Amino acid sequence: MSRPLTVVALLVIAALAAAAPLAAAPVNENTVHEVAAQLRCVVCQSLSVADSPSETAHQMKAIIRERLAAGESPEQVKAYFVDKYGLWILLAPPRQGFNLLVWVVPFAGLAAGLVLVLVLARRWSRRAAAAPDLARPDAAMRERIQREMAEREP
Amino acid sequence: MTPELGYAATVAALVLAVYGSGAAAWSAVKGRSDLRASSERAAVGVWLLITACMLLLVYAFLTFDFSVKYVATNTNRGTPFYYRITALWGALEGSIILWAWMLSLYTLIMVSRYRRTQPQLYPWALAVMLGIAAFFLLVMTIPAPPFERLSPIPADGRGLNPLLEDSGMITHPVALYLGFTGFTVPFAFAMAALIVGRTGDEWITITRRWTIIAWYFLSLGLLIGGWWSYHVLGWGGYWAWDPVENAAFMPWLTATAFLHSVMIQERRRMLKLWNLALIILTFSLTIFGTFLTRSGIIGSVHAFSQGSVGQFFLAFLALVVLGALSLLAWRLDRLRAQGELDSIVSRESAFLLNNLFLIAAAFTVFFGTVFPLLSEAIKGVKVSVGAPFFNLVNIPIFLALIFLMGVGPLIAWRRASAENLRRNFLKPVLIGIAAAALCRALGVANTVVLVCLALVGFVAATIALDFARAARARRRTGDAWREATWGLALRQNRRYGGFVVHLGILTIALGVAGSQAWSTQTEATLNLGETVELGGYTIRFEGLQAAEESNHFKVTGAFTVTDRRGPYTVLTPAKKFYPQEQTPIAAVDYRLGFFEDLYLVLGEFARDGSHATIKIQINRMVSWLWIGGLVLTLGAALAIAPERRRTPAVPRAGERAVA
Amino acid sequence: MSGRRRVLRWAIPLAVVPVLVLLAYGFRTDPREIPSPLLGKPASPFALTTFDGKAISLASLRGQVVVVNFWASWCIPACYDEAPSLERAWQAYRDRGVVLIGVNIQDKDEPARRFLTQFGHTFPNAPDPSGRVSVDYGVYGVPETFFIDRKGQVRFKQVGSVTDEIMKQHVEKLLKEPA
Numbered sequence: 001m002s003r004p005l006t007v008v009a010l011l012v013i014a015a016l017a018a019a020a021p022l023a024a025a026p027v028n029e030n031t032v033h034e035v036a037a038q039l040r041c042v043v044c045q046s047l048s049v050a051d052s053p054s055e056t057a058h059q060m061k062a063i064i065r066e067r068l069a070a071g072e073s074p075e076q077v078k079a080y081f082v083d084k085y086g087l088w089i090l091l092a093p094p095r096q097g098f099n100l101l102v103w104v105v106p107f108a109g110l111a112a113g114l115v116l117v118l119v120l121a122r123r124w125s126r127r128a129a130a131a132p133d134l135a136r137p138d139a140a141m142r143e144r145i146q147r148e149m150a151e152r153e154p
Numbered sequence: 155m156t157p158e159l160g161y162a163a164t165v166a167a168l169v170l171a172v173y174g175s176g177a178a179a180w181s182a183v184k185g186r187s188d189l190r191a192s193s194e195r196a197a198v199g200v201w202l203l204i205t206a207c208m209l210l211l212v213y214a215f216l217t218f219d220f221s222v223k224y225v226a227t228n229t230n231r232g233t234p235f236y237y238r239i240t241a242l243w244g245a246l247e248g249s250i251i252l253w254a255w256m257l258s259l260y261t262l263i264m265v266s267r268y269r270r271t272q273p274q275l276y277p278w279a280l281a282v283m284l285g286i287a288a289f290f291l292l293v294m295t296i297p298a299p300p301f302e303r304l305s306p307i308p309a310d311g312r313g314l315n316p317l318l319e320d321s322g323m324i325t326h327p328v329a330l331y332l333g334f335t336g337f338t339v340p341f342a343f344a345m346a347a348l349i350v351g352r353t354g355d356e357w358i359t360i361t362r363r364w365t366i367i368a369w370y371f372l373s374l375g376l377l378i379g380g381w382w383s384y385h386v387l388g389w390g391g392y393w394a395w396d397p398v399e400n401a402a403f404m405p406w407l408t409a410t411a412f413l414h415s416v417m418i419q420e421r422r423r424m425l426k427l428w429n430l431a432l433i434i435l436t437f438s439l440t441i442f443g444t445f446l447t448r449s450g451i452i453g454s455v456h457a458f459s460q461g462s463v464g465q466f467f468l469a470f471l472a473l474v475v476l477g478a479l480s481l482l483a484w485r486l487d488r489l490r491a492q493g494e495l496d497s498i499v500s501r502e503s504a505f506l507l508n509n510l511f512l513i514a515a516a517f518t519v520f521f522g523t524v525f526p527l528l529s530e531a532i533k534g535v536k537v538s539v540g541a542p543f544f545n546l547v548n549i550p551i552f553l554a555l556i557f558l559m560g561v562g563p564l565i566a567w568r569r570a571s572a573e574n575l576r577r578n579f580l581k582p583v584l585i586g587i588a589a590a591a592l593c594r595a596l597g598v599a600n601t602v603v604l605v606c607l608a609l610v611g612f613v614a615a616t617i618a619l620d621f622a623r624a625a626r627a628r629r630r631t632g633d634a635w636r637e638a639t640w641g642l643a644l645r646q647n648r649r650y651g652g653f654v655v656h657l658g659i660l661t662i663a664l665g666v667a668g669s670q671a672w673s674t675q676t677e678a679t680l681n682l683g684e685t686v687e688l689g690g691y692t693i694r695f696e697g698l699q700a701a702e703e704s705n706h707f708k709v710t711g712a713f714t715v716t717d718r719r720g721p722y723t724v725l726t727p728a729k730k731f732y733p734q735e736q737t738p739i740a741a742v743d744y745r746l747g748f749f750e751d752l753y754l755v756l757g758e759f760a761r762d763g764s765h766a767t768i769k770i771q772i773n774r775m776v777s778w779l780w781i782g783g784l785v786l787t788l789g790a791a792l793a794i795a796p797e798r799r800r801t802p803a804v805p806r807a808g809e810r811a812v813a
Numbered sequence: 814m815s816g817r818r819r820v821l822r823w824a825i826p827l828a829v830v831p832v833l834v835l836l837a838y839g840f841r842t843d844p845r846e847i848p849s850p851l852l853g854k855p856a857s858p859f860a861l862t863t864f865d866g867k868a869i870s871l872a873s874l875r876g877q878v879v880v881v882n883f884w885a886s887w888c889i890p891a892c893y894d895e896a897p898s899l900e901r902a903w904q905a906y907r908d909r910g911v912v913l914i915g916v917n918i919q920d921k922d923e924p925a926r927r928f929l930t931q932f933g934h935t936f937p938n939a940p941d942p943s944g945r946v947s948v949d950y951g952v953y954g955v956p957e958t959f960f961i962d963r964k965g966q967v968r969f970k971q972v973g974s975v976t977d978e979i980m981k982q983h984v985e986k987l988l989k990e991p992a
């Protein structure tokens with residue numbers, strides 16, 4: 001196609017697209033539930049909006065549904081609530097800034113613990129390699145060992 | 155008259171407890187048995203006086219004595235009889251009395267068991283326990299007196315919080331506190347061991363049964379709490395990672411770690427320092443838990459915060475933690491690590507990892523619970539830390555722990571050879587993978603659930619295989635079937651009790667996994683006669699009924715439920731309107747099933763009964779949590795049963811009988 | 814034991830001190846007190862119909878001091894405690910360019926009207942059945958009262974019941990400011 005014609009065609013398509021009404025996104029109940037599960041019910045203490053049986057949670061869920069249907073993304077819906085209530089409306093803090101700490105520290109602690117356990121295990125097994133063996137069992141002990149071994153091995 | 159008597163009894167008990175603690179300590183220092191006997195009598199006196207306090211308070215409840223503030227706040231003339239008795243522990247002051255009473259009872263039991271058998275450790279343990287009892291009595295005397303008077307005397311009381319009018323309320327605090335206070339005994343003996351310098355295995359051997367019993371009651375308390383949340387609160391869940399739930403969960407985690415690591419100390423004489431630190435941590439966490447519940451510094455549905463109680467508890471917590479850790483630091487030279495590991499692939503390592511993961515989980519829960527406070531202190535911003543965080547971090551840890559449950563009991567001590575590994579684990583691993591594959595084929599898509607199922611299959615297979623093998627060995631040496639199986643379990647009751655407890659945990663794990671992944675719900679507003687469908691059930695709204703109860707007004711909805719086979723049942727969820735509460739309380743109706751529960755909550759309704767809004771939930775696998783609790787009970791009972799051995803070896807000349 | 818180890822061991826108990834300090838700090842804060850992020854920001858617009866059937870919107874009140882009070886008939890005792898103060902403030906300031914609006918949330922028509930009759934409220938009150946306005950204002954309990962200045966910005970939020978002093982203090986302050 002010649003250049004000017006291409007431009008005109010693109011302009012026409014763009015104009016048509018702009019003129020088309022914003023299609024209301026069919027709202028998936030699962031999405032509503034997902035967003036609601038990340039928001040804290042303001043009248044209960046630890047329940048999410050999804051779980052709470054309270055009237056407030058009910059109304060908040062309706063608002064979530066409304067906003068999603070109007071085309072907002074889950075992130076935008078959450079941002080709306082944060083704007084109105086503050087960060088505490090989120091059931092888990094966003095992973096940025098100071099709040100990154102709460103997400104990182106437990107894993108870091110676990111990793112540090114693993115390292116510690118490994119280091120200790122190494123140190124103790126080296127010590128054992130240096131130490132001599134156990135005392136030899138006496139007759140009664142030997143009989144008992146044999147009896148208990150019989151119980152364990154097929 | 156009652157309040158004055160009660161107050162006098164409290165003060166007297168406090169004085170006796172302080173005296174008894176001091177006398178016991180002094181008797182240990184100076185070796186004076188007369189002082190020791192005196193402190194024992196003081197312990198008896200403390201228990202008698204606290205019992206008297208409880209009885210006086212119950213009497214006040216039963217006689218509607220609204221001159222006592224506690225009675226007026228927690229009951230009214232309409233409160234049913236049995237709730238008037240259990241209202242005793244329905245709020246702050248009463249819960250302290252319950253704690254103090256259990257503590258004094260445990261002290262008496264400890265006195266009767268150990269006064270002759272443990273002359274060195276026992277006096278110090280008694281001193282510590284009476285000292286702790288004295289603190290709780292101090293709280294009863296100053297910041298939270300249960301017998302405070304109300305003037306003028308109201309005609310009627312306010313009434314019990316309606317959420318507490320439930321059987322869960324009767325049992326949950328009792329079980330929970332039996333668990334919490336139970337850990338005082340091992341803690342007291344650990345302190346005694348540190349003070350006296352006998353930091354060997356004695357204090358652990360003495361307190362082994364105490365630890366299991368306390369651990370069991372704590373587990374039971376947590377499960378009953380979950381049950382209560384499930385069938386009363388109307389949200390269909392059993393655990394919300396609420397700060398106070400977390401506060402009870404943390405000591406459970408560290409106590410589980412402690413339970414396991416003492417086994418290493420028993421067998422291999424290792425980890426002495428660690429075990430002492432663990433019991434200090436566990437006990438401190440129980441105090442931290444009560445501090446959190448009563449101080450109001452972190453908001454929670456449970457918090458019964460009031461006045462200066464929080465400060466008392468914080469001061470006590472500081473005293474306990476700093477004091478106990480200082481003792482530990484002082485005796486550090488006696489606790490030189492004697493660790494010896496032959497190989498990293500061994501039971502010792504498995505136990506170390508078990509401890510690591512449990513402590514990591516406890517730390518996660520702690521950090522998440524306290525983080526909002528930290529954020530406010532440092533950044534001045536209020537944030538919430540809730541279920542999404544706790545689930546994300548804890549699920550991998552719990553899965554790892556399930557894996558270890560299968561590995562630990564079977565892997566060899568010291569060094570596990572390739573042969574040992576193959577023999578014990580090859581089949582279970584295959585069975586685990588097969589179980590997951592089967593479930594995948596049946597339609598389970600959630601990865602976490604599949605991993606969980608694989609691990610549960612693996613662990614269950616290890617237990618079954620081990621038991622079968624041992625039973626077979628006995629059969630081969632001539633035992634009858636019953637002896638080979640039942641007798642085996644009784645004879646090695648610690649091992650098999652542990653196995654049964656692990657099976658209980660597996661059942662609970664399955665319940666949690668299933669309920670999280672497979673439950674569904676919906677909401678609907680129905681006109682009279684209209685139906686809604688969910689998961690094979692058809693629910694029809696039949697009408698509303700209103701009734702006046704003794705202390706509330708109740709509106710009940712009737713809903714007939716039919717399933718694929720025909721009419722199933724009629725559910726009657728209700729809304730209860732209590733004059734003292736601002737919003738109505740939902741009374742859920744449900745039918746429990748092995749694999750699924752049908753759960754109905756009544757929401758808004760029209761005055762004339764023409765329509766009603768309901769929330770329907772099909773909660774799957776939740777019953778497995780309660781069944782798991784029963785299995786836990788059997789396992790714990792087996793584990794603490796008195797040890798029974800095969801006919802003892804006839805002692806030959808010059809040898810002692812092998813006990 | 815080496816000298817260094819002797820000293821280091823006291824690190825064990827000392828390590829717990831920061832945690833205890835943090836917990837003690839907790840006494841100075843109230844977990845139920847949440848600062849509103851709306852302060853200093855433009856107030857969310859709303860358009861409601863009063864119990865008398867009249868339409869009322871925030872946009873039409875620009876230039877006046879607006880006080881929005883959220884309440885419910887089941888909110889005992891706080892809403893009942895503050896109701897007389899609200900009516901008194903309305904009588905005192907209605908001719909001075911102040912508009913007081915009551916927004917009724919999560920309530921039923923009958924008990925709400927009974928509440929209004931009981932206290933003889935003459936200022937506009939409207940129900941918010943869907944809760945949209947209450948969420949727009951970040952309301953998490955009742956009663957809550959918002960003071961909006963002439964430029965339409967939220968300047969103060971009172972959580973819990975208001976008193977005559979509180980009403981006077983904030984209204985007077987905002988009245989002095991230009992539109």
